[in-house]
Each structure stands twice: as C-alpha cells, then as structure tokens.
Amino acid sequence: MWAELLPIGRSSASGGYRRYAWTGADSECREWFKEQAEARGLVYEVDRNGNQWAWLGDTAAGDAVVTGSHLDSVPDGGAFDGPLGVVSSFAALDELRRRDAHFTKPLAIVNFGDEEGARFGLACVGSRLASGQLGIEQAHLLTDGDGVTLPRAMEAAGYDPDAIGPDPERLARIGAFVELHVEQGRALDLSGDRVGVASAIWPHGRWRFDFRGEANHAGTTRLVDRRDPMLSYAETVLAARREAELAGAVATFGKISVEPNGVNAIPSLVRGWLDSRAEDQATLDAVVGGIEKAAREYADAHDIALDVVRESFTPVVEFDHALRDELTRILGKDTDLKVPVLGTGAGHDAGILSGHIPTAMLFVRNPTGVSHSPAEFAAEDDCLAGGLALADVLEGLACT
Numbered sequence: 001m002w003a004e005l006l007p008i009g010r011s012s013a014s015g016g017y018r019r020y021a022w023t024g025a026d027s028e029c030r031e032w033f034k035e036q037a038e039a040r041g042l043v044y045e046v047d048r049n050g051n052q053w054a055w056l057g058d059t060a061a062g063d064a065v066v067t068g069s070h071l072d073s074v075p076d077g078g079a080f081d082g083p084l085g086v087v088s089s090f091a092a093l094d095e096l097r098r099r100d101a102h103f104t105k106p107l108a109i110v111n112f113g114d115e116e117g118a119r120f121g122l123a124c125v126g127s128r129l130a131s132g133q134l135g136i137e138q139a140h141l142l143t144d145g146d147g148v149t150l151p152r153a154m155e156a157a158g159y160d161p162d163a164i165g166p167d168p169e170r171l172a173r174i175g176a177f178v179e180l181h182v183e184q185g186r187a188l189d190l191s192g193d194r195v196g197v198a199s200a201i202w203p204h205g206r207w208r209f210d211f212r213g214e215a216n217h218a219g220t221t222r223l224v225d226r227r228d229p230m231l232s233y234a235e236t237v238l239a240a241r242r243e244a245e246l247a248g249a250v251a252t253f254g255k256i257s258v259e260p261n262g263v264n265a266i267p268s269l270v271r272g273w274l275d276s277r278a279e280d281q282a283t284l285d286a287v288v289g290g291i292e293k294a295a296r297e298y299a300d301a302h303d304i305a306l307d308v309v310r311e312s313f314t315p316v317v318e319f320d321h322a323l324r325d326e327l328t329r330i331l332g333k334d335t336d337l338k339v340p341v342l343g344t345g346a347g348h349d350a351g352i353l354s355g356h357i358p359t360a361m362l363f364v365r366n367p368t369g370v371s372h373s374p375a376e377f378a379a380e381d382d383c384l385a386g387g388l389a390l391a392d393v394l395e396g397l398a399c400t
C-alpha cells in the first residue's frame with residue numbers, strides 16, 4: 001500500500017506532500033482508496049460530503065465500528081499524518097481476516113475529506129459538514145487562495161456540491177469510531193512505548209489578523225511618514241510568542257500574505273494567520289486576548305487599522321472514557337505493561353466526531369516528534385505494532 005501511495009503529490013523539491021483537497025493529488029489518493037476497498041470486496045461509498053467509506057457487512061445495520069483517517073496534507077506535509085491511519089485500517093482488516101475473525105458488527109474504513117484545511121483555511125471540513133458543525137451556507141463561502149470556492153472545487157473534482165450538508169443518519173449508524181494517527185510529539189518516544197491511547201485534544205483555533213496601512217515608495221518615503229503594517233505585524237508575532245510562553249500554551253503565525261508584495265513598496269496590507277492552542281479554554285482565551293490587545297496597541301502606535309477575525313475554533317475534546325478504557329483493556333490484556341494514555345495539541349476528525357459518537361484514538365510513536373514537515377517519521381516496527389494494535393481493538397469491538 002505504501003509503495004503506491006508514497007509518490008502521490010510528493011514535491012521533488014522539498015520531499016514533502018502537497019495533497020490539497022479536491023486537487024489532482026487528492027483525486028489520486030482517493031482513487032487509491034477506492035481500489036483498496038474494491039480489492040478487498042468491501043462496499044465502496046462516497047457520502048454527500050465527499051468522505052469515502054469502505055464497508056464490510058451490512059451498511060444499514062447500525063452499531064458499526066468505524067476506523068480511518070485522512071489522506072490530504074498540509075503544505076509540504078509528511079508521509080504519515082493521515083495516511084498511516086488509513087493504511088493501518090486496511091492492514092488491520094487484512095490481519096483480522098487472516099485471524100479468521102467473526103464479525104458481529106459492521107466494520108467501515110473511512111477517508112475524511114479536507115482534514116488539514118490547507119486549501120480553504122478550515123480544518124476537518126468533511127467531518128464538520130457530516131456532523132453539522134459546519135453549516136451549508138458557511139461551507140459555500142469557503143474560498144481558496146485563487147478565489148475558487150469549495151463547491152466549485154468539489155464540482156471540478158467530480159462531486160456534487162449541492163449534496164453537502166449534515167449527515168445524522170450516517171453518524172447514527174456508527175457505534176464507535178477509532179482513528180489511528182502518528183503521534184505529533186515525543187511522549188511515546190520519551191516513555192519508550194510504541195503505541196498509546198488518546199485522552200484529550202487541546203482546544204484550538206485560527207484567527208486572521210489584517211493590518212492595513214498605506215502603500216508607498218520604499219526609497220523615498222521618510223520613516224516618520226510611513227504607515228507600515230509590517231511593523232505592527234512583526235511586533236504582534238513577538239507578542240504571541242511572549243503570551244504563549246507565559247501561559248504554557250502555543251501560538252504560531254505560520255502563514256502570511258502581503259499586499260502589494262513588492263520588494264520596493266511599503267505594504268498596504270499584511271494579513272497573518274494565528275494558530276493558537278492551550279490545555280484549557282480559559283488559558284487559550286487569555287492568550288489570544290493578550291495577543292489581540294498587544295496587536296491593537298502596536299497598530300494604534302503606527303496608525304494602522306486592525307481587524308481580527310476568528311476563522312475556526314474547536315473546543316477541548318475529552319475522548320469517551322468508556323471507549324478509551326476499553327481500548328486500554330484490550331491492548332493491555334496480554335501484557336504487564338500499562339498502555340500509555342496521552343493528550344495532544346493536534347486536531348483530528350476524531351475530535352470533531354467525539355461530540356456525536358463514542359470516539360477514541362491510537363497514537364504510534366514518532367521518534368523525533370516532527371510533524372507537518374517532510375521530516376515526519378515513524379519506524380516500520382512501530383507502524384506494524386500500531387496496525388496490530390488497531391486489529392486487536394477492532395476485533396475487541398466488532399468481533400465475538
């Protein structure tokens with residue numbers, strides 16, 4: 001499976017993946033998913049929001065056990081974030097068939113569309129739409145950097161954008177969702193474990209800061225006469241770092257757009273996107289509030305107009321305790337070792353779905369902790385241990 005998937009959407013310049021929703025690379029990944037489903041005799045479906053499903057057993061029976069993840073990537077993402085969960089799901093099914101497991105519940109493997117939000121700015125679009133957390137009107141307004149809207153992009157990729165919307169009947173058929181993911185930190189490396197179970201996801205969100213000043217000549221405009229939004233932006237980046245450090249949170253300006261974007265022109269607009277996350281809501285509110293307050297002071301000092309817009313937000317996720325305990329019981333049953341349970345600052349479709357269905361996650365060790373980078377890595381032994389752990393979990397949940 002990896003041999004087929006690895007070349008798709010890989011930049012030869014960076015070695016990273018550029019698999020953005022509803023692009024050619026995404027279509028190739030989706031074609032791969034369909035082939036994997038069909039090769040195993042599974043019932044293949046695409047839901048109204050473009051999420052792909054591969055079913056074993058009666059799709060309508062209810063109480064289904066679902067596993068899977070996503071195949072899209074951030075700009076220059078690693079190979080594992082998303083695909084490890086999908087590949088492991090198919091591998092776990094193969095393992096269960098090898099074990100001759102007797103399924104008493106339907107099983108499905110899912111590829112959620114546009115998890116990373118790299119193209120339209122909002123993460124987990126497929127699961128947000130299905131669960132009703134993203135409204136149809138809002139979804140129709142999502143626009144990429146070239147001005148293409150989400151509906152037009154879906155249409156160009158061969159999907160019906162008029163169909164998108166909440167899918168409560170589909171979610172009602174799911175009894176449990178388990179997503180396996182490469183860890184995006186070093187907790188398992190430090191504890192010396194191959195596989196862990198998720199406890200919670202930090203609350204997180206994205207805010208757009210628009211600093212508007214006045215374009216002018218870089219050579220002839222006296223410094224005192226300038227209204228340069230880059231200065232307020234730069235000061236705000238430093239304030240974000242300070243606020244996050246003080247609170248034990250994280251804050252990142254990782255994307256910026258500048259107008260007119262000329263070397264010899266003072267910018268008229270600097271637009272920066274803040275991603276911030278903290279262990280609890282009060283801390284996150286304080287961090288983002290502090291950054292915004294500092295930004296307003298800097299903007300005022302330079303006669304810059306500032307708009308701050310919250311583009312997305314995901315509250316804290318505490319995964320279903322009963323399902324989490326069931327996973328640790330299944331994984332710990334033949335060993336004296338305690339299965340590690342860990343939280344994460346990374347967002348996932350599992351987090352979006354957790355408000356609607358019992359949801360759990362498995363993490364596979366990442367020896368460097370690096371993720372959202374071409375350098376992301378997981379060792380083959382650890383991936384195999386993850387796949388077997390997922391097989392054990394699915395067997396425990398869906399088989400007698």
Ligand code: GLV
Nearest residue numbers: 116123345346347
């Ligand atoms: C998704 O990977 C996120 O945490 O932003």
Ligand code: MN
Nearest residue numbers: 074081116372
């Ligand atoms: Mn990611």
Ligand code: MN
Nearest residue numbers: 081082115181
């Ligand atoms: Mn991911």
